[in-house]
Amino acid sequence: MAGEAPELNAQEKAGKAFPVSWDQFHRDCRALTWRLNEVGPFHAVIAITRGGLVPAAIVARELGVRVIDTVCIASYDHNKQGELQVLKGISEAAMKLGNGTGKGLLIVDDLVDTGKTGRMVREMLPDAHFATVYAKPMGRPLVDTFITEVSQDTWIFFPWDTALSYHPPLRDGAA
């Protein structure tokens, strides 16, 4: 309708940008592993796909964990959150390793934002340890270990979602 403000997506609502390079992400994953090393050992890593796959590989490598499973959840279509959909659950083998409750398992994701995704996986594995690289305040209480907190109105740009491009000078109005 004329005059009606267009609906903002999560990224536009966030306002602030927090771009993360591959180097920075690798460093942050290593820092996360330092903390997790004091909590483990873990029988297996459960990656929340897709964003959790990258930190899960780095963390599992550093911790010497060879068993990695996935729980496949889709919620954000690009940058707008919709209904959560479990596309693939946790495997029977991983469930067994965690005694059915997740004890001794490590859940890894790239970030918690509203906490909806993390909450759903915690319900599947209530005794697992949940680690993310980044956390926003709404999701933070769900996470056992994380490295960097950013404000709720920040959008994190991951290296696998971005590419180098020209940025106009601040003088010309660039943020």
Ligand SMILES: O=P(O)(O)OC[C@H]1O[C@H](OP(=O)(O)OP(=O)(O)O)[C@H](O)[C@@H]1O
């Ligand atoms: O705390 P929440 O508000 O639930 O948001 C956090 C989730 O959102 C992103 O995943 P997304 O659904 O975009 O899927 P992807 O990992 O496949 O990119 C991110 O990787 C987390 O899993």
Ligand SMILES: O=c1[nH]c(=O)c2nc[nH]c2[nH]1
């Ligand atoms: O790339 C992303 N950055 C974010 O800040 C975010 N929050 C939820 N889902 C997200 N994806």
Ligand SMILES: [Mg+2]
């Ligand atoms: Mg995700």
